[in-house]
Structure formats: structure tokens, C-alpha cells
Amino acid sequence: MPNLISxxxxxxxxxxxxxxPKGLGLGWEVVPGTVGLGESGDRLAIRWEDREKIYQLVVxxxxxAEDLGRIKASRPPAEDFLLLTPYxxxxxxxxxxxxxxxxxxxxxNAYLTAPGLRILQVGEHPKPDLLTxxxxxxxxxxxxxxxxxxxxxxxxxxxxxxxxxxxAKASGVARGTVGMVLNDLLEAGLxxxxxxxxxxxxxxRLLEAWVANYPQKLRPRLGPMKFxxxxxxxxxxxxxxxxxxxxxxxxxxxxxxxxxxxxGARIYTRQPFGKIAAALRLRPDPRGTIELLERFWDFxxxxxxxxxxxxxxxxxxxxxxxxxxxxxxxxxxxxxxxLNPPGTGx
Numbered sequence: 258m259p260n261l262i263s264x265x266x267x268x269x270x271x272x273x274x275x276x277x278p279k280g281l282g283l284g285w286e287v288v289p290g291t292v293g294l295g296e297s298g299d300r301l302a303i304r305w306e307d308r309e310k311i312y313q314l315v316v317x318x319x320x321x322a323e324d325l326g327r328i329k330a331s332r333p334p335a336e337d338f339l340l341l342t343p344y345x346x347x348x349x350x351x352x353x354x355x356x357x358x359x360x361x362x363x364x365x366n367a368y369l370t371a372p373g374l375r376i377l378q379v380g381e382h383p384k385p386d387l388l389t390x391x392x393x394x395x396x397x398x399x400x401x402x403x404x405x406x407x408x409x410x411x412x413x414x415x416x417x418x419x420x421x422x423x424x425a426k427a428s429g430v431a432r433g434t435v436g437m438v439l440n441d442l443l444e445a446g447l448x449x450x451x452x453x454x455x456x457x458x459x460x461x462r463l464l465e466a467w468v469a470n471y472p473q474k475l476r477p478r479l480g481p482m483k484f485x486x487x488x489x490x491x492x493x494x495x496x497x498x499x500x501x502x503x504x505x506x507x508x509x510x511x512x513x514x515x516x517x518x519x520x521g522a523r524i525y526t527r528q529p530f531g532k533i534a535a536a537l538r539l540r541p542d543p544r545g546t547i548e549l550l551e552r553f554w555d556f557x558x559x560x561x562x563x564x565x566x567x568x569x570x571x572x573x574x575x576x577x578x579x580x581x582x583x584x585x586x587x588x589x590x591x592x593x594x595x596l597n598p599p600g601t602g603x
Contacts, residue, residue: 276365312339350379404475406438412568413556414599418454427556460598472578485545487538497565500536502526505567506575510587521546569595
């Protein structure tokens with residue numbers, strides 16, 4: 258997913274004004290507005306001769322034509338909006354014209370049309386200083402700590418409206434991290450702060466992003482260590498809850514679906530790994546099929562989840578990340594059974 262982070266409009270407008278040809282008779286002013294879903298809420302009043310047109314500002318970095326199509330599709334048909342961006346290539350600028358998207362960029366490329374006004378300028382070269390100044394920060398819900406917050410929102414929907422303190426405790430992060438992650442989700446239009454409370458707007462999109470980012474960004478930070486069983490045992494007979502552990506991977510998938518003969522397991526715990534290894538009769542082995550990791554969440558599972566099984570999103574992700582074809586059908590069953598947006602049921 259792209260970095261959907263707000264860029265201040267003023268530097269871009271100043272750059273556009275200095276780059277456009279003189280004598281156009283244009284003037285503009287940013288009109289602050291209320292915060293909307295994924296937008297600053299700001300509007301841009303453009304004036305020429307004795308006329309004025311007010312646009313809703315959409316401030317974005319554009320990398321490909323699909324970005325323009327997504328913006329166009331997401332706006333109400335009757336809304337007058339203007340794209341403000343650091344730079345558009347000539348091909349992207351002409352795509353804007355084709356889609357009927359008015360735009361300004363910091364290089365002086367522009368497309369504006371209204372009664373008595375038509376400006377089309379494309380092919381201007383970017384300004385490196387401006388592009389550097391407008392490089393967005395990373396999308397914090399997808400860094401390691403942000404993924405912990407996102408995991409809580411997706412796995413425990415009842416906590417979506419919790420206080421920052423409670424969300425921080427459930428996610429294992431600082432309160433400041435919770436605030437930054439929620440702000441990024443709000444700015445990206447992935448979370449809405451409505452009168453009735455916070456609502457996840459794109460549940461499946463966020464779920465897919467969590468699944469894609471967890472193996473590379475969060476899992477390596479959980480101190481994973483591999484083991485093998487000293488004595489074969491039936492995972493279904495293990496009381497994971499009694500040893501303060503949560504099972505995932507193939508063993509977790511079997512406990513959720515009763516439809517898999519597990520060859521391995523991932524076990525999350527806050528206990529010393531040596532204590533868990535002793536309880537389960539495990540031996541260290543870098544090529545073992547059992548992996549111990551630090552537990553990073555602190556909220557209860559729904560009653561439908563067997564005690565000692567990790568939240569279904571984590572079981573699903575571990576199965577997908579295994580790369581084993583036999584695990585994909587089990588992952589699909591878990592997705593269909595447990596990973597539904599709040600209020601939609603199975």
C-alpha cells in the first residue's frame with residue numbers, strides 16, 4: 258500500500274505559483290475545512306477576472322495511473338476537487354486530463370478548466386528540492402509497533418473504541434504510538450471517527466496488509482527460536498493455557514478447524530522459552546518444526562476460540578507464511594470462518 262500521509266498544501270502551492278507563466282491573472286487561497294475521511298478537509302478557492310471556483314483539495318503523491326483512477330472513483334460524482342501533488346510526469350498529467358481531474362503540481366504542470374478559464378501545461382521538469390521536502394514519512398500502521406496496534410483493532414473489534422491507555426496495554430505499545438497509528442489510519446481513510454465511535458472502513462484491506470507485513474516487520478522482532486519434539490505428542494492434548502502459551506501455525510490451524518495433521522507449531526508466550534520447552538519436552542534445533550516467539554498482544558480471544566489458541570488472524574498469517582500448499586486450504590477455512598468485518602458474522 259502507498260504511503261497515504263497528508264502533505265502540507267502551502268509549499269506546493271507556492272512552488273506552483275512561482276513555476277506557472279506570469280500574466281495568467283490567477284489567484285488562490287486555501288480555505289480550511291473540517292477533517293474528512295482521508296483528506297485534510299481544506300478547499301482551494303481559485304480566482305480569475307471577477308470569477309471564483311472552489312475545489313476540495315486532494316493532496317497526494319502520484320506514482321502510477323492506478324492512483325489517479327482510485328482517486329477519481331473515490332470522490333462523489335458531483336464534487337469539484339483538485340489534485341495537488343509535488344510532481345506529475347507528462348503521461349500522468351495527460352491521464353488527469355483524460356479523467357477530467359484538475360491538478361496543480363510543484364513543477365508548474367497544471368490543468369484547470371472552468372467558464373472563462375482553461376490552463377493546460379504539461380512536460381515541466383520536477384524540482385528536486387521540493388520532491389525531497391515532500392517525501393512522506395512511512396505509514397506507521399505498517400511498521401513493527403504499528404502492526405501490533407493494527408492486530409488489536411482487527412482481532413478484538415470491541416477495543417476499536419477503547420481509550421488510548423487500554424489500546425496501548427492490549428497492543429503492547431506506548432500510548433503515543435497508538436495515537437500516531439490511529440491518526441495515520443484516519444488520514445488514509447481506513448478508519449473513521451464518527452459520532453458513534455471509531456469504525457474500520459476497509460477491514461479486509463487492512464487485514465491483507467497485516468498478513469503481508471507481519472512476517473518481515475514484526476515476527477523477526479519476537480525473538481524466534483526453533484525446537485524439535487523430544488517425544489512425539491498429540492498437539493490436541495496439550496493444555497497451552499495452563500503454561501501461559503498460545504499455539505499458532507499448523508497446530509493452531511488444526512485446533513481451529515480439526516482438519517489438519519500438524520507437522521509443526523508456532524507457540525507465542527511471555528514465559529521464558531526454557532520453561533515452555535521443558536513443559537513440552539522440546540529440544541533446541543535450528544531446523545526444527547516448532548518455533549517459540551514472544552507474545553505481543555494482551556487481550557482475550559472470543560469464547561468461540563479454544564483456550565490456548567492464538568487469535569485466528571495470527572494462525573491464518575502463520576499458515577500463509579509457511580508457504581506449504583497443504584496449509585492454504587486450512588487458511589482459507591479460517592478466513593471464511595473467523596476473519597470477517599465486525600457485524601457481518603461468518
